Every structure is written in structure tokens, then in C-alpha cells.
Amino acid sequence: MTKRQYVTIDDRVLSGKLRTALAAHLYRESRRLGLSVGASHVVSISRSLLEEPVRTSEADRCPPERLLRESALFDTYHTENLEVHDYLHLVSQEMRKRLGQYVTPSIIVKYILDGVGYRDGADILDKRLIDPACGSGIFLVEAIRIYLAALRRAGVPIEMWYRRVLSAFVGLDVDPVACLYARFNLGLLLSPSILFWADVHPGVSLPPLPIYYLDTLRTVAAELGTPRLFSYDEPSLRLTDSFDFVVGNPPYHKISRLDGELKEVFEASLYGHPNAYGLFLHAGVEMMRPGGVLGYIVPRSMLSGLYFKNLRRFIEQRAALQEITLIAERKKVFENVLQGTMVLILRRRPTPTRLLKTALAHSVADLEVQQMPSARVNQEQVVRHLNGTSIWFVADTRRTYDILDRILGHHPLLSSTAVGCPARTGPIVWNRVKPLLRSDPEDDALPLVWATDVRRFAFSFSSAGENRPSYLKVTPRTRRLMSQGLSLLAQRVTADEQPHRLVACIPEAFCAEHAAGYFVENHLNVIQPRPDAPPIDLYYLLGILCSDVIEFFFRAMNGNTQVSATELNMMPIPRCDREPRIAALARQLQETPDPVARVSLEQQLNEQVAEAYGITPDELDFIQTTLARNHRILENSDDR
Ligand SMILES: C[S@@+](CC[C@H](N)C(=O)[O-])C[C@H]1O[C@@H](n2cnc3c(N)ncnc32)[C@H](O)[C@@H]1O
Known part of the structure; x- marks a missing residue:
């Protein structure tokens, strides 16, 4: 396999190239607009735009012909038809991973700006917008385009536009090359207004673009925490409580060691392993003015994941949810990554109570036409409190929420x-x-169950054959980890694209054969009655967990690929006189290999479970149609 090579960039060479390209573009624009901004002047302007010290030396003396000869590479760049130049080809994979660097598709950028209410009316003219992880500036370019249209509509003279833009926008990034590209992109976009400004301010140096090379989290922490611990070049730039709009695509990656200061400042939203996007959400809430709106694209895992429980609580306390739109396809949102994402829009409190929009886009293209089904519901229908934590349920119809109301709140939870x-x-x-680990049975070893041994209503021990050791030696350390007696086993990692998220069985014969004990690997969940549990048949629980009702419920609650024990423990379980019938059907399903007979057994099981939850036949039909439709769409989106 050939290894991809990355060019080491010399920042000076790179900024030199961008500066010349920008100067050439400005010069041509100046001529096109009939202005008298000359060649040396545009070179000095492009220097300030890319934030280098302005020099009025020999270096800026530039014969106009040279600029006209300069590559026409960027001449295709028109303000109405933007293509943002990105820098990621210059970045190593290691760095991209470390800083979570991915380009956001422009459809998503436009969708978010529209979703937060950033439209070209007079009401945005005095509002401020920040992208705290701006990369090469795609959010800023789109937002400024809208802002310029609003200035034009309001009749503001073009020579004043540049100044207005400076006070209305901020972009931050911790990567200097990203900042350079953001300035370059903004410089190209703003070139007419910059030239008109320069034309009426001869001899005045151009104020720099509001793109700052700094660490957003540390800067916010410095403002919120103890300022003496940090020192930055931009004391005049205040981030907290300062913006009407916070938009962007923050980096996603686990932070293995969060230093003490950041931990202290962001403590309220942290639990377990911090993820950069959680910190950017916390920082984003702090950056909004009261009533401000935040719109990010973030992973779906925060909807129900244990590690995000404090982040959810922090957001619930400080902001109101305005929109959650899941993007079903995981492969095609960001280049070369499999990531379940969603658009999340919040408004900082205090804010008038509004209905919250929840939607399911099957692909990024759905966001462009904005015709995906959506529901408008009260926040209380989305944010549910179970076992002392909140979970955000996302569905695209009101009817789903009515059914969830029926399932939730009336039945005790598994735990x-x-x-x-x-x-x-x-x-x-x-x-x-x-x-x-051992491949063969030995006197002092017991069987080890792997996740692949467990299928829906089926179990086959050592299913991977010789490829995987199926026994584990008993030692004083492992003895404590042994299981004994009958158990229900459920897979811990399943994806939306699979026909079933809940994949479980009861290995009854296996448990009886190994009465001395067995081991269970950690990609499985183990469900067993507590010694003091009221009488309950594990097959009843199997029937409930493998039913369409619970599949439907689980898909609305779970945003990631985990089926964690915490989430299973939140499953509402009806205690009722149908238990023996449901248990018998689950047992029959485990014992019946004939696929035709199974179809009828499954339907009987689903009907019984629906009745146990008080769900009508019509509603069950809706549940089954929704599951089938969503599965079809996910399968197709995988093939495209
Ligand atoms: C997912 S990219 C998004 C880039 C750009 N906004 C876009 O949508 O194409 C995340 C960006 O966050 C930047 N970043 C990572 N950690 C940061 C930090 N602590 N402070 C500021 N920027 C950071 C990365 O350099 C990267 O450009």
C-alpha cells in the first residue's frame, strides 16, 4: 500500500501565494468597478486582509502588468456563486484527527443559518454572529453573503459595508492555516466593498478582518474563570454574552486529558470522557446574549449517551431547544467518516416558550429542499426524565410522540x-x-460468550469457530467476573442501518449445561433477576425487548450505535396478565426455525406487546409502517 505524502507547508510561502492571488483579484475588481485603487495599494490591502503588518516599502511596489498576468485561478470566484477554498489538502491526517477538521457541506451551512433565523432582513443589521471553529470560513462566507444582501436592501452605501461587517462577525480557529484561508475567502467575498472603502479612505490602512487565531475553549474559560491563568493577544475581543448568533461545526473528538482549568470552568456539563463538541456547546451557550440563538451540526450521541447527561442538563437549564433534525445517512455527511449527525438549534434563556421542531432528514439533500416530515411539539415531549437523567427523544411525527407518551410514564422501568x-x-x-484465553475446553476454564454468539431469538456458542478463543481460565481475578444461572443476553453495539437495534436471546440450554458458570464478553449486556426480584419470566422480557413497539421506542431515544445497560434499564416494562402469553410466544420464537411460522409468531407477539402498552391496532400498524419505511430508506442510502 502506498502511503499518502503530505507537503510540509512553509507558512510564508503559502501566505505569499494567497496574498498575490488576492491582490490580483482586487486589482481586476478595481478596474472592473472603475475605481482608482492602484496596484501597490491592492498589495498593501491584501497584506492587511491576511493580517500581516502593512508595509509601505519597496515590497509593495508592484507593476500593474504583473498583477494582471497573475494566475486567473480565483477569477471564477463570484459573490453570488461561492466556492470556499479550503485548506485541508495541506493538513496531515494526524492533525485533522487531533483538531477534528472536516469541511461542512454548504447545504448544511445554509440550512443552519436559515434555522437560526439568519435571513436578509433589516433585523440582522445590528446583530453579531460568531463561528467559534471557523476553519476556512464556510459559515462566515454564507452568513456575510446574507448580511451584504440585507445592507443592500437597507440602502446602506457600499463604502460602509466593510466596517459594518467587521462589527457584525467573528471567526475563531486554533489552526493558523485555517485562519489564513478564512481571511483569504472573506477577502475575496468582500473585495468590492473593500475597494469602495479604500477609494474613499486614501492613505488609511485597512482594519483587519475579524478572524482570530486562538483556542476558543481557553479564551471562553479565561473569561469565565480566572483570567490571570491565561493571556491572549486580543484583550478587546470579548466572547461571553456577546453574540446574537453562534453557528458552526465544532470539532468532534474525545479529549483524553482535560487540564484543571478547563475542567473547572466547564464542570457543569462534563461527565466521564469529555468530547470537544460538548465543550463547544457549553462555550456556545456562554457566548450567546440572552435570547441569542445557536445552531451547530453535532453527533447524535448526545441525545441519550451517558457521557452527555450533564451536558443535556446544562443545556436544558440555560437554553430552550428550538430544533433537532437528525440526518439519517451516516456515510456521506463528512468525507471519509461514518458519523451520525444532527442539526441542533437552541435559544439562550430567557426566551418565550415556543414549540420545538423535530425532523428526520434521510440525506443531506433533504435539507436543501426542506421537505422532510417534521413535528412541532412541546419541549417536555422531547426531554424525558428517566432514572434520574434526561433523554431527548427525536421523531418526525406528532403521532410518534403520542405513542411515546403512552409507553412512557405508565410502566415501571427494567431496573x-x-x-x-x-x-x-x-x-x-x-x-x-x-x-x-483458551481455544479448547480445559479443566480450569469456563466458556466465554462473544457478541456474535447472540442473534435475535437465537444463540450459538463459539459461532466464530477456531478464529476466536471460546474459553477463559478461572483465576481468583476472573472468578469474580463469572455469571451463573439463566440470563438474557443483548448485543451492545448495533447500528440504525440494521433491521433490529435490539438483538437478544436467552441461551437456556447453554446456561443449564454450564451451571458452574460462564463468562460474558463486554460487547454484550446481561439481564438477570435480582435475588429479591418479584417473580418474572425472562422470556417475557425477551418478548418485550424484541417487539416492534420497543424497537420503535428505542430508535426514537437512541442517537448512537450503543445499546448500553443504562439505556436498557430505562425500558418501561408493563406488569400485566399478558406476561405468560408473551413469554410463551418468545420461547416459541426461539425454538422455531421455520421462517414462515416465525412471521406469524412475531406478529402475534407484536400484537400482544402492543396491547400490554395500551397501543391500538391502528397505532401498531403505524409503528410497523414507520419502521419498515425508515429501514428501506437507510438501506438505499447505503447503496448510493
Ligand atoms: C469540523 S471543523 C469545521 C471547520 C469549518 N467551520 C467548516 O464547517 O468547514 C472544526 C474546526 O475547529 C477547529 N478547532 C479545533 N479545536 C479548536 C479550538 N480549541 N479552538 C478553536 N478552533 C478549534 C479546527 O481547526 C477545525 O478547523
Whole structure:
């Protein structure tokens, strides 16, 4: 395999090239607009735009012919038809990963700007917008385009536009090359207004573009925390409580070590491993003025993930949710990454109560036409409190929320005393016990169950054959991790594209055969009754978990690829006289290999479970049609 080479860039060479290209563009524009801004002047302007010290030396003396000969590379750049030049070809994979650098498709950028209400009316003229992770400036370019249209409509003279833009926008990035490109892109976009400004201000140096090379999180932390710990070049730039609009695509990556100061300032939203996008959400809320609006594209995992429970609470306390639009396809949002994303729009409190929009876009293209189905509901229907934490349920119809109301709030949860069967994560992390793994049974070893051994209503021990050791030696350390007795096993990692997110079975014969004990690997959840649990048949729980009702419920609550024990413990379980019938059907499904017979058994199971939840036949039909439709769409989006 050939390794891709990355060019090491010399910043001076790069900025020299961009400066010449920008100067050439400005010069041509000056001639086109009939202005008298000369060659040396445009060179000095492009120098200030890319934020280098303005020099009125020999270096700026430039014969006009040279500029006209300069490559016409950027002449295709028109303000009405923008293509933002990005810098990522200059960045190594390592750096891209470390800083979470990806370009946002312009459809998403436009969708977010529209969603936060950034439209070309007079009401945006005195508002301020920030992109706190601006990269090469795609959000800023689109937003400024809207702002210029609003200035034009309001009859503001063009020579005043540049000044207005400077006070209305801020872009920040921790990568200097990204900042350089953002300035370059903004310089091209704003060239007519810059030239008109220069024409009426001869001899005055151009104020720099509002793109700052700094670490957003540290700057916000410095303002919120103890300022003496940090020092920055831009004391006049205030971020907190300063913006009417905060937009962008923050970096997504786990932060393995968060230093003490950041931890202290962002403490309210942290839990477990911090992710950069969680910190950018927290910082974004702080950057808004009261009543300000934030629009980001972020991973869906924050909807229900345990590590984001404090972030959800922080947002609920400080802001009102305005929109959550899930983007179903995971492959094609960002180049070469598989990432479930969503558009999240919030308004900082205090804010008048409004209905919240929830939607499901099957692809990025759906966002362009904005014709995807959506629901408008109260925030309380989305934000649900279960087992002491909140989960955000996202669906695209009101009817789904009505059905969720029925499932939630009327039944005890799996881990409650009324059910008494908590789920826990399989305790064996195979690479921590590598030396103790065995391929064949031995006297002092017990069987080890892997996730692939568990299928829906089916179990086959050692399904990977010789490729994977199926026994684990019993030692004083592993003995504590052993399971005994009957258990219900459920896979812990399943994706939306799969026909079922809940994949579970009861390995009854296996558990009986290994009464001395067995081990369960940590890609599985184990569900067993507590010793003090009220009588309950595990097959009843299997029938409930594998039903269409719970599949539907789980897909509305879960934003990631995990089926965690925490989430399973939040499953509402009806206690009712249908339990024996549902348990019998689940048992039959596990014992019946004939696919035709299974179809009818599954339908009977689904009907029984629906009745146990008080769901009508009509509603069950709606649930099944929705599941089938969404699955078809996901399958197709995978092939395209
Ligand atoms: C996902 S990219 C988005 C870039 C651009 N906004 C776009 O949409 O195409 C995230 C950006 O955040 C920047 N970044 C990462 N950590 C940062 C930090 N602590 N402060 C400021 N910017 C940061 C990266 O350099 C990168 O340009």
C-alpha cells in the first residue's frame, strides 16, 4: 500500500501565494468597478486582509502588468456563486484527527443559518454572529453573503459595508492555516466593498478582518474563570454574552486529558470522557446574549449517551431547544467518516416558550429542499426524565410522540423494584485477559460468550469457530467476573442501518449445561433477576425487548450505535396478565426455525406487546409502517 505524502507547508510561502492571488483579484475588481485603487495599494490591502503588518516599502511596489498576468485561478470566484477554498489538502491526517477538521457541506451551512433565523432582513443589521471553529470560513462566507444582501436592501452605501461587517462577525480557529484561508475567502467575498472603502479612505490602512487565531475553549474559560491563568493577544475581543448568533461545526473528538482549568470552568456539563463538541456547546451557550440563538451540526450521541447527561442538563437549564433534525445517512455527511449527525438549534434563556421542531432528514439533500416530515411539539415531549437523567427523544411525527407518551410514564422501568431485572455490561474485556484465553475446553476454564454468539431469538456458542478463543481460565481475578444461572443476553453495539437495534436471546440450554458458570464478553449486556426480584419470566422480557413497539421506542431515544445497560434499564416494562402469553410466544420464537411460522409468531407477539402498552391496532400498524419505511430508506442510502 502506498502511503499518502503530505507537503510540509512553509507558512510564508503559502501566505505569499494567497496574498498575490488576492491582490490580483482586487486589482481586476478595481478596474472592473472603475475605481482608482492602484496596484501597490491592492498589495498593501491584501497584506492587511491576511493580517500581516502593512508595509509601505519597496515590497509593495508592484507593476500593474504583473498583477494582471497573475494566475486567473480565483477569477471564477463570484459573490453570488461561492466556492470556499479550503485548506485541508495541506493538513496531515494526524492533525485533522487531533483538531477534528472536516469541511461542512454548504447545504448544511445554509440550512443552519436559515434555522437560526439568519435571513436578509433589516433585523440582522445590528446583530453579531460568531463561528467559534471557523476553519476556512464556510459559515462566515454564507452568513456575510446574507448580511451584504440585507445592507443592500437597507440602502446602506457600499463604502460602509466593510466596517459594518467587521462589527457584525467573528471567526475563531486554533489552526493558523485555517485562519489564513478564512481571511483569504472573506477577502475575496468582500473585495468590492473593500475597494469602495479604500477609494474613499486614501492613505488609511485597512482594519483587519475579524478572524482570530486562538483556542476558543481557553479564551471562553479565561473569561469565565480566572483570567490571570491565561493571556491572549486580543484583550478587546470579548466572547461571553456577546453574540446574537453562534453557528458552526465544532470539532468532534474525545479529549483524553482535560487540564484543571478547563475542567473547572466547564464542570457543569462534563461527565466521564469529555468530547470537544460538548465543550463547544457549553462555550456556545456562554457566548450567546440572552435570547441569542445557536445552531451547530453535532453527533447524535448526545441525545441519550451517558457521557452527555450533564451536558443535556446544562443545556436544558440555560437554553430552550428550538430544533433537532437528525440526518439519517451516516456515510456521506463528512468525507471519509461514518458519523451520525444532527442539526441542533437552541435559544439562550430567557426566551418565550415556543414549540420545538423535530425532523428526520434521510440525506443531506433533504435539507436543501426542506421537505422532510417534521413535528412541532412541546419541549417536555422531547426531554424525558428517566432514572434520574434526561433523554431527548427525536421523531418526525406528532403521532410518534403520542405513542411515546403512552409507553412512557405508565410502566415501571427494567431496573425498578417492580421488575427487578437490571441490565449490566458483560464484564470480560478480552484484551485485558488475553493470556487467559483458551481455544479448547480445559479443566480450569469456563466458556466465554462473544457478541456474535447472540442473534435475535437465537444463540450459538463459539459461532466464530477456531478464529476466536471460546474459553477463559478461572483465576481468583476472573472468578469474580463469572455469571451463573439463566440470563438474557443483548448485543451492545448495533447500528440504525440494521433491521433490529435490539438483538437478544436467552441461551437456556447453554446456561443449564454450564451451571458452574460462564463468562460474558463486554460487547454484550446481561439481564438477570435480582435475588429479591418479584417473580418474572425472562422470556417475557425477551418478548418485550424484541417487539416492534420497543424497537420503535428505542430508535426514537437512541442517537448512537450503543445499546448500553443504562439505556436498557430505562425500558418501561408493563406488569400485566399478558406476561405468560408473551413469554410463551418468545420461547416459541426461539425454538422455531421455520421462517414462515416465525412471521406469524412475531406478529402475534407484536400484537400482544402492543396491547400490554395500551397501543391500538391502528397505532401498531403505524409503528410497523414507520419502521419498515425508515429501514428501506437507510438501506438505499447505503447503496448510493
Ligand atoms: C469540523 S471543523 C469545521 C471547520 C469549518 N467551520 C467548516 O464547517 O468547514 C472544526 C474546526 O475547529 C477547529 N478547532 C479545533 N479545536 C479548536 C479550538 N480549541 N479552538 C478553536 N478552533 C478549534 C479546527 O481547526 C477545525 O478547523
